[in-house]
Amino acid sequence: MSFTDFFADPGEPSERAFERLLKKYEPMIISTVRRYAAGYARHIQGAADRKDLMQIARIAFWEANCLFDPAKVGRDKTPEHVFIAFAAATMCGRLSDRLRKVSKLTSRETPIINEETVDYPDSDSSSRSTEKQLHDLVDGFLSLLSPRERQYLHLSLFKDWDRRQIAEAARVSEHTVRSWKKTLRKKLEPLRASLLQRN
Template sequence: MEEFENIAEQYTPLIHHMIKRLNIYKDKEEFIQIGLIALWEASRAFDPAKGQFMSYAFLTIKGRMLSHIQKTNKIHHRETSKEIEMERANQDDELILTLEWLIPKAFLDTLTSNQSCWLTHHIQYGKTTAEIAADLHITVASVKSWKRTTIKKLQAYYRLHPESF
């Protein structure tokens, strides 16, 4: 155990250098711990016949830190996407209620959530396709597709039920 404590003391500047090099400014203590664990693993797995310990420790620490960054970014992206999706669903529900006085509920029930989203943002707020895409963090082509299919459905519904409007 004393042997690792000496190694940890000697290579702690390397861990701090790696944190600085990777531009890590949040959760530094967590990355110090990741670096120390990686250093311990490197000290256990090191084979002197294959090269210098400094190089092996450097690559091991860097690899563990990059893996952790990648994993946390993936989780953050997944959580953010879910939050945006939930927010959009809540907005859609509120906006559909305001559209029911203008468009028959039977027609609104045939729309997908994306089509309802386009219809409500366009009619309720008068937003353009580009504005809707920017608000929802999606491509303009996606919103254009929603618009196209919604208009086709609306035309077909009107042909079948002109008295509803």
């Protein structure tokens, strides 16, 4: 039983019920596409077509509708709320997969940072703390990372999550999380090398 079977008015065909459901949640679909397109904008160099992303999101919404089983929703939860969370997660996964593929196709080399472009923390500086200066230094490198790599960095550094926890939160495999870590290390290598030379 799909969610539209639960959502449909008595005697309403499931196709019509799905059209109503899609129309009701179209603003959510649009905002999800907009958010993901903006998050990946610097990595895909304008290569992703917004119409394609909307189509992918709508198909993911339809897939979520077909896969969702209202009978499995706990009595203490509203089926529609659970469905929308499930549909949002499905759309996010499909959009992320698509944008990662586009990013791979349009990827560019990680820019080489030379000593002149890096503003190292000055321990004698009275105007700014060393911690703030370090944060600013790392902040420049964060723009090189994809949204998923930034998510991995945040969860592993600031929340101290392990690979399994990150994989569960992001709804991906542990192998995928390992690949994020690998590309993250590669992208941040110039920062590490320059900091080691500094010491």
